Amino acid sequence: MKIATYNINGINGRLEHLLRWLREAQPDIVCLQELKREQHSFPESALKDAGYNAIWQGQKSWNGVAILAKNEIRELHRDLPGDDDEFTHSRYIEAFVDDVVIGCIYLPNGNPWPGPKFDYKLRWFRRLADHAKGLVNRELPVLLVGDYNVMPTELDTYKPAKYLENALFRPESREAFKKLVDQGWTDAIRDLYPHERIYTFWDYLRNAYGRNAGLRLDHFLLNKHIAPRLRTAQVDKHVRGWEHSSDHAPVWIELA
């Protein structure tokens, strides 16, 4: 089983990219982030024609998450539980697909630090951790997949010193990610490749992709009922090199 995540940075102008990549990669389940499209205008039929069912939580202009799958999708949540008026962004959707529970995550960016956006990121992180605590020990395979907007360690950025004041690399953000993982999750890519520099994002600025000035922001967290099934992982880096691509590349793992 192949499970992927792709921050598409606007599905409006990127549907053809998505379809092209789906054709070549043939993932079984895909988590998408940054749809930047309203709920009613999601390209459901184009994806259906491509062989994928979908559930999604859209929003005008910003955010937006979706889960695609070749098989039946049973929706569990369209947001993190709780009806706090503070959290109005479309950043989480969760479903039961095949034999797994999968949460699709688009964590707030949080820049600039310090400031209200950074505080919001940490509050959102706490809310995710509260929910994750209830999932990690479920007697089911569970995955929390998506754009965490965190580089967990110095290995996850081409130039750590440059990011010390960046919300994606602030100690508070890294600590929040570590606390989440320490609940009992496996960071799939780091587990398979403990010492390699692996990036999933290259900024549009300053020819970052050409210089391989990347960041690892997109992560797969696996609970103990699925971590032993992990076989391989890959970043489809070439997709970032396509014309008018997203600033993220698709990333996938293969499970036995």
Place this chain on the structure above:
DNA sequence: ATGTCCCTGATCCAGGGA
């Protein structure tokens, strides 16, 4: 500070977000 790209809403550009 800068660079680039996507989005919106009001003009063919500015401002917010990443």
